[in-house]
Amino acid sequence: MTTEKEIILHHYPASPYSERVRLFLGYKKATWLSTVTPVTLPKPDQTILTGGYRRAPVLQLGSDIYCDSRLIIEELNRILPQPPISIENPDAASANLLAELVDADIFLKVAKFVMGSYAQKLPQELVDDRAAMQPQEKLTRENMEKLVPYLQLSLSKMLPEFAKVLDKKQFFGGEIPARGDFAIYQIFWFLNTIRKFKPIVPGHENLHEWFARMKTFGAGESTLLTAEDALKTAAATSPRPIVSASVSPGPYDFKSGQDVIVHPEHYDHERIFGKLLHLDDETIILGNESPKTGLVHVHFPRLRYIVFPKIS
Numbered sequence: 001m002t003t004e005k006e007i008i009l010h011h012y013p014a015s016p017y018s019e020r021v022r023l024f025l026g027y028k029k030a031t032w033l034s035t036v037t038p039v040t041l042p043k044p045d046q047t048i049l050t051g052g053y054r055r056a057p058v059l060q061l062g063s064d065i066y067c068d069s070r071l072i073i074e075e076l077n078r079i080l081p082q083p084p085i086s087i088e089n090p091d092a093a094s095a096n097l098l099a100e101l102v103d104a105d106i107f108l109k110v111a112k113f114v115m116g117s118y119a120q121k122l123p124q125e126l127v128d129d130r131a132a133m134q135p136q137e138k139l140t141r142e143n144m145e146k147l148v149p150y151l152q153l154s155l156s157k158m159l160p161e162f163a164k165v166l167d168k169k170q171f172f173g174g175e176i177p178a179r180g181d182f183a184i185y186q187i188f189w190f191l192n193t194i195r196k197f198k199p200i201v202p203g204h205e206n207l208h209e210w211f212a213r214m215k216t217f218g219a220g221e222s223t224l225l226t227a228e229d230a231l232k233t234a235a236a237t238s239p240r241p242i243v244s245a246s247v248s249p250g251p252y253d254f255k256s257g258q259d260v261i262v263h264p265e266h267y268d269h270e271r272i273f274g275k276l277l278h279l280d281d282e283t284i285i286l287g288n289e290s291p292k293t294g295l296v297h298v299h300f301p302r303l304r305y306i307v308f309p310k311i312s
């Protein structure tokens with residue numbers, strides 16, 4: 001059993017978004033509990049905690065569940081303020097804006113490039129699972145492979161620009177890293193898993209040095225925790241009271257406690273269920289209850305997640 005304050009990260013080693021958060025935990029020299037999730041659906045121990053959110057990583061603090069790496073990093077930064085990250089200055093703003101570009105476009109290209117480069121070796125269940133996540137893309141091994149030259153060209157044009165933005169700075173955030181540094185790192189970390197960082201960004205020593213500097217943060221100190229024990233922790237604890245809980249009615253005239261569906265922007269078929277407990281310009285908080293978890297509060301960032309009423 002763990003205590004309410006302990007950091008539990010639900011993730012799997014090959015997940016680049018998880019690597020973003022693991023590196024952040026390293027920067028903070030955190031001690032944390034590591035619950036390894038499956039790479040493909042079904043993920044019953046994760047989705048019972050999240051109301052259906054299937055992606056990695058997920059942060060659990062007792063019975064508060066945080067989805068999406070951006071919100072996870074903000075929450076971790078709140079509970080682990082030292083060492084600080086770069087905020088509210090032009091370098092931090094440009095690093096965080098680059099992170100938006102990474103999430104909206106560049107990382108998707110990197111992921112397709114890495115997977116396409118190994119298309120023939122990917123397990124069939126992974127191909128099927130990811131194809132079902134993006135039904136509009138008709139993902140087959142052949143289609144993945146055919147895209148590789150185009151993706152290589154795109155990345156060879158885009159990625160060296162990061163070196164120009166970094167210029168002579170230690171970090172994209174300036175003297176210390178900003179949230180965006182961890183998002184940018186994820187690109188090069190994933191390319192490095194197939195040894196393509198140097199070939200795609202030859203020269204540009206400043207970027208390679210930055211990567212090496214970031215890498216030294218490590219991943220903090222983690223201990224394995226079974227999914228079963230993570231669920232027991234949720235069942236044995238209560239969610240943090242929501243500070244000034246309120247539900248902004250928005251276009252659907254939302255009411256507190258109403259059943260809703262949340263989905264990540266552009267992924268309408270990924271559905272997360274729960275009772276709407278809080279909705280403002282920053283966060284969405286859903287309440288969910290099950291015998292295995294007790295009451296949990298599931299937190300999402302407001303941006304990139306869409307809330308709809310659940311029509312029963």
Ligand SMILES: N[C@@H](CCC(=O)N[C@@H](CS)C(=O)NCC(=O)O)C(=O)O
Pocket residue numbers: 014015016017018039040041054055056057067068069070
């Ligand atoms: N916006 C999410 C994206 C997370 C994401 O897409 N993670 C990938 C793994 S790196 C994922 O969950 N893929 C499907 C899966 O693992 O089930 C975040 O920032 O955390």
